Amino acid sequence: MDIFEAIKNRRSIRHYKPDPVDDKTVEKVLEAAHWAPSWGNQQCWRFIVVRDPKSKSDIADTLNKVMVDNELVENASAGAIRHAPVLIVICAEKSQAGRSADGALCNEKGEYWYMFDIALAVQNLTLAAHALGLGTVIVGGFNATKVEKILGVTGDCTVVTMTPLGIPATRGQVSPRKKLSEVIFMEKF
Amino acid sequence: MDLFEAVKNRRSIRRYKPDPVDDKKIEAILEAGRWAPSWGNSQCWRFIVVRDTKLRAQIADTLKKIKLPDKELPNPAAGAMNTVPVVIVVCARIGKAGAGHGAPGSKPEYVTDKGDWFMFDTALAVQNMVLAAHAQGLGTVIIGAFDAARVEKILDVPEGYRAVTLFPLGVPEHEGKAPPRKELSEIVFKDKFVK
Numbered sequence: 001m002d003i004f005e006a007i008k009n010r011r012s013i014r015h016y017k018p019d020p021v022d023d024k025t026v027e028k029v030l031e032a033a034h035w036a037p038s039w040g041n042q043q044c045w046r047f048i049v050v051r052d053p054k055s056k057s058d059i060a061d062t063l064n065k066v067m068v069d070n071e072l073v074e075n076a077s078a079g080a081i082r083h084a085p086v087l088i089v090i091c092a093e094k095s096q097a098g099r100s101a102d103g104a105l106c107n108e109k110g111e112y113w114y115m116f117d118i119a120l121a122v123q124n125l126t127l128a129a130h131a132l133g134l135g136t137v138i139v140g141g142f143n144a145t146k147v148e149k150i151l152g153v154t155g156d157c158t159v160v161t162m163t164p165l166g167i168p169a170t171r172g173q174v175s176p177r178k179k180l181s182e183v184i185f186m187e188k189f
Numbered sequence: 190m191d192l193f194e195a196v197k198n199r200r201s202i203r204r205y206k207p208d209p210v211d212d213k214k215i216e217a218i219l220e221a222g223r224w225a226p227s228w229g230n231s232q233c234w235r236f237i238v239v240r241d242t243k244l245r246a247q248i249a250d251t252l253k254k255i256k257l258p259d260k261e262l263p264n265p266a267a268g269a270m271n272t273v274p275v276v277i278v279v280c281a282r283i284g285k286a287g288a289g290h291g292a293p294g295s296k297p298e299y300v301t302d303k304g305d306w307f308m309f310d311t312a313l314a315v316q317n318m319v320l321a322a323h324a325q326g327l328g329t330v331i332i333g334a335f336d337a338a339r340v341e342k343i344l345d346v347p348e349g350y351r352a353v354t355l356f357p358l359g360v361p362e363h364e365g366k367a368p369p370r371k372e373l374s375e376i377v378f379k380d381k382f383v384k
Contacts, residue, residue: 007321035196046378046382048377050380107333119311120316124196127317131192140228151380151382184237185237186237189235189347
């Protein structure tokens, strides 16, 4: 698929068919993620491919509820995590990005530069999935500590984000974008 | 260009030709950035297109030097900033990504242990942009080690916004090398994280 087509037509998908996705396809998607650039080529990303229905359901339970008409209801992405055949959980080794060779923080953002590098990889991942006919939705609103416990993530590693991976059951909506003039400036802000 | 080709063959480019870059190509790159997903569709990214020679030189000067035991070397990307016709500075609005919907004007309430997700969301846009540049025959190198406070001053970035990253945009003078990647088995786990 053409790169610009992929960029413009990728949508966040919150409803999936239960159809299986094979290991080879998952690998293609992860390989694309792995080709992202990273701070000092540290490649701080780690991917957990979760197929176990019990783990997926336990993880779905950690998602933040959303307020609709003054009532807390389940996040639509929680259902997506239960229904899609695969959940990719993306973790980061925290103390690699944003540092110079001696391990010292490079600037005031160094401590959380891993968030930046993870997202570079995640965007490759969502584009690759879309090009293969698969849907994704980047989920950030969940209890990371609980997910770390469920998946045995320890040490310097933290769970940053996750996405279900599967065949879309819906086309997904276009979220309206701000006007170019609101986000682009010439020479100065 | 095919997506997988772009993903696999994009390289960080540190030497450029001084050739001009077509406005249409720059627009396509910014447009690609804008199509990235974001937290609650908050689109915290802001892009500054810097062509002015003096401004580019001032920004290049804020890049972190490479410290050797006996001397300091200029950052290899600093020269690139002065050669290319365009530098894109990516800023972020603070307090939007990662936050719940509070009352208008109220302090942001971040809903995860990661706080503000501005680093994450700007990077989603940046990855779209570096791919879009590569697909049009242009090189980029994502720069993070610079003095953001100074760049914010140089470019009049207002309060509530931060300069996150920047990249030169130009015609590559060399092909760029693929730095080795870890084996997939080192970074991919099945069902559980096992060290």
